[in-house]
Amino acid sequence: MYFLYILTCKxxxxxxxxxxxxxxxxxxxxxxxxxxxxxxxxxxxxxYTEEYPSRSAALxxxxxxxxxxxxxxLKLVKFGVD
Numbered sequence: 001m002y003f004l005y006i007l008t009c010k011x012x013x014x015x016x017x018x019x020x021x022x023x024x025x026x027x028x029x030x031x032x033x034x035x036x037x038x039x040x041x042x043x044x045x046x047x048y049t050e051e052y053p054s055r056s057a058a059l060x061x062x063x064x065x066x067x068x069x070x071x072x073x074l075k076l077v078k079f080g081v082d
Contacts, residue, residue: 002058004065006048006077009041014073016065018058022049048077 003022007015007029015038019025026046029038052058065073068082076082 002052002055004050004052004058004061005046006065006073007038007043008045008047008077009038010044011041013041014047014070014077015041015043016062016073018052018055018062022046048080 028034
């Protein structure tokens with residue numbers, strides 16, 4: 001099982017990624033052992049998640065969301081709809 005997740009960062013930015021364990025991955029981001037982006041943009045909370053049966057499906061969704069404008073990502077986080 002894989003999860004797509006979106007983090008909100010202290011500077012107001014958003015970070016999108018995938019993992020098999022959201023809580024573990026969030027702790028890695030917070031401790032500076034996650035993605036390069038979150039080392040400079042301190043993660044604040046997990047704002048949104050989606051569950052996928054395969055890594056491939058999660059990666060496809062991640063790529064889709066990363067192309068979206070910020071406003072559309074915020075709508076997904078707030079309302080759960082895209």
